[in-house]
Amino acid sequence: MKRVVITGAGTINSLGHSVPDTLEAMREGRCGISELEFRDVDRLAIKIGGQVRGFEAEGRFNRQQMSLYDRFTQFTLTAAKEAIEQSGIEFHGELAARSGVVLGTAGGGVSTWDDNYRSVYEDGKNRVHPFVVPKLMNNAAASHVSIEYNLKGPSFTVSTACASSNHAMAQAFQMVRSGAAPAMITGGSESMLCFGGIKAWEGLRVMSKDACRPFSANRNGMVQGEGAGIFVFEEYEHARARGAEILCEVAGFAMSSDAADIVMPSKQGAARAMAGALADAKLNASDVCYINAHGTGTAANDKTECAAVAGVFGPHADDLMISSTKSMHGHLIGGTGAVELLACIMALRDGVIAPTIGYEEPDPECALDVVPNEAREAKVNVALSNAFAFGGLNAVLALKRI
Amino acid sequence: MSISDRVIAIIAEQAVLEPSDVTPESTLENLGIDSLGLVESIFAIEEEFDISVPFNANEPEANDFDISNVAAIITGIEKLVSEKV
Numbered sequence: 001m002k003r004v005v006i007t008g009a010g011t012i013n014s015l016g017h018s019v020p021d022t023l024e025a026m027r028e029g030r031c032g033i034s035e036l037e038f039r040d041v042d043r044l045a046i047k048i049g050g051q052v053r054g055f056e057a058e059g060r061f062n063r064q065q066m067s068l069y070d071r072f073t074q075f076t077l078t079a080a081k082e083a084i085e086q087s088g089i090e091f092h093g094e095l096a097a098r099s100g101v102v103l104g105t106a107g108g109g110v111s112t113w114d115d116n117y118r119s120v121y122e123d124g125k126n127r128v129h130p131f132v133v134p135k136l137m138n139n140a141a142a143s144h145v146s147i148e149y150n151l152k153g154p155s156f157t158v159s160t161a162c163a164s165s166n167h168a169m170a171q172a173f174q175m176v177r178s179g180a181a182p183a184m185i186t187g188g189s190e191s192m193l194c195f196g197g198i199k200a201w202e203g204l205r206v207m208s209k210d211a212c213r214p215f216s217a218n219r220n221g222m223v224q225g226e227g228a229g230i231f232v233f234e235e236y237e238h239a240r241a242r243g244a245e246i247l248c249e250v251a252g253f254a255m256s257s258d259a260a261d262i263v264m265p266s267k268q269g270a271a272r273a274m275a276g277a278l279a280d281a282k283l284n285a286s287d288v289c290y291i292n293a294h295g296t297g298t299a300a301n302d303k304t305e306c307a308a309v310a311g312v313f314g315p316h317a318d319d320l321m322i323s324s325t326k327s328m329h330g331h332l333i334g335g336t337g338a339v340e341l342l343a344c345i346m347a348l349r350d351g352v353i354a355p356t357i358g359y360e361e362p363d364p365e366c367a368l369d370v371v372p373n374e375a376r377e378a379k380v381n382v383a384l385s386n387a388f389a390f391g392g393l394n395a396v397l398a399l400k401r402i
Numbered sequence: 403m404s405i406s407d408r409v410i411a412i413i414a415e416q417a418v419l420e421p422s423d424v425t426p427e428s429t430l431e432n433l434g435i436d437s438l439g440l441v442e443s444i445f446a447i448e449e450e451f452d453i454s455v456p457f458n459a460n461e462p463e464a465n466d467f468d469i470s471n472v473a474a475i476i477t478g479i480e481k482l483v484s485e486k487v
Binding site (some may be wrong): 204207219221263264298299 | 437438441444445454457458459460461
């Protein structure tokens with residue numbers, strides 16, 4: 001089995017348009033959640049979100065590209081550029097033939113669906129742009145990354161709601177670890193902040209109208225975000241041979257299915273995924289210093305997740321740190337695990353733990369060290385990144401300092 | 403049909419029971435209505451009466467809208483319907 005390392009990271013989200021900007025915001029505990037701005041927002045009950053601001057797609061992409069790139073693809077390509085440039089990897093010949101791209105997204109081109117439904121239903125038009133289908137398809141982002149960077153190996157999109165990115169990164173990890181691919185581009189993207197995207201979520205009545213306060217007793221729901229996180233996963237010796245900077249090691253993963261309820265999380269399912277990731281990485285529970293929580297800020301997730309952590313880690317649960325950066329960037333749904341992996345990289349590489357902001361009142365059902373409100377310095381050798389999706393599909397990644 | 407009968411009909415349908423099996427004292431839990439069933443019932447009530455029910459699944463106790471039993475729900479709906487005009 002090969003060792004797998006991360007040699008490039010890129011992002012765009014409500015905290016920043018790059019990894020350095022995002023990590024700085026996380027260190028400062030800045031909040032990227034604000035009033036949403038888009039058409040018909042006045043008809044929504046939920047009017048806040050972690051929206052990407054100041055992103056001018058028109059200057060970045062040409063006219064032909066704009067007609068093919070939904071916002072989730074634009075985010076993906078922006079983050080992929082940062083990640084691949086940082087990594088310095090170039091895909092030619094055998095490397096290009098065997099390397100691929102596996103990305104996560106829950107909704108794909110949601111705003112393309114929204115715009116075109118509006119056009120035919122509300123505006124009564126009988127014609128849509130010829131590229132609607134290739135623009136909205138869930139694999140559009142993965143395909144455009146493959147086209148842009150000459151990635152000719154295994155490439156596809158994974159869609160498991162809020163765990164999409166983690167499932168995608170687990171797939172990419174497996175391909176590199178098994179030797180099937182020397183490098184993989186992976187991560188995820190989401191852009192659901194449009195009228196239809198938020199309206200659908202409103203129906204479940206799990207969204208907060210004012211803030212995302214994970215683990216805080218007065219939490220009242222999740223807040224959506226948007227953006228992308230993209231990484232270069234590379235075989236360790238391959239990265240060493242070309243002198244690449246290594247951000248951290250991906251040590252293991254596990255996936256589990258609750259096989260129980262379509263929306264309510266399960267303590268057992270979450271616990272099995274965390275314990276499984278440790279076993280796969282050949283780590284002990286006591287090795288873990290930091291967990292990037294799924295931490296959505298809903299009543300159900302946070303208490304279930306804390307109970308699962310207590311179950312897996314026993315007394316060590318009181319010694320480790322667990323934070324939810326969704327409090328800052330919102331819940332990026334299918335892209336969330338990818339942006340949250342950045343907090344794990346910051347913990348492992350820089351020794352800085354991103355805080356859970358908006359924390360106001362302790363909840364006895366979430367009695368863990370949630371790194372409230374202010375970032376903390378700590379040496380972290382092992383971190384976990386949790387993602388527990390609607391549908392009861394869980395994926396946890398284990399990462400190591402290098 | 404009165405507001406009360408209409409609300410009971412919606413709840414009964416959600417619980418897969420006859421309306422006569424739904425009493426004012428019944429709680430949603432007794433009727434076997436889970437969190438998803440509750441959200442669906444509230445949606446159906448909103449559609450039936452063209453009102454907006456202030457309910458967040460994250461803080462059922464903290465809501466202005468009392469769902470402790472069927473009678474409380476009916477009282478809440480009657481208030482919202484009367485405020486509509």
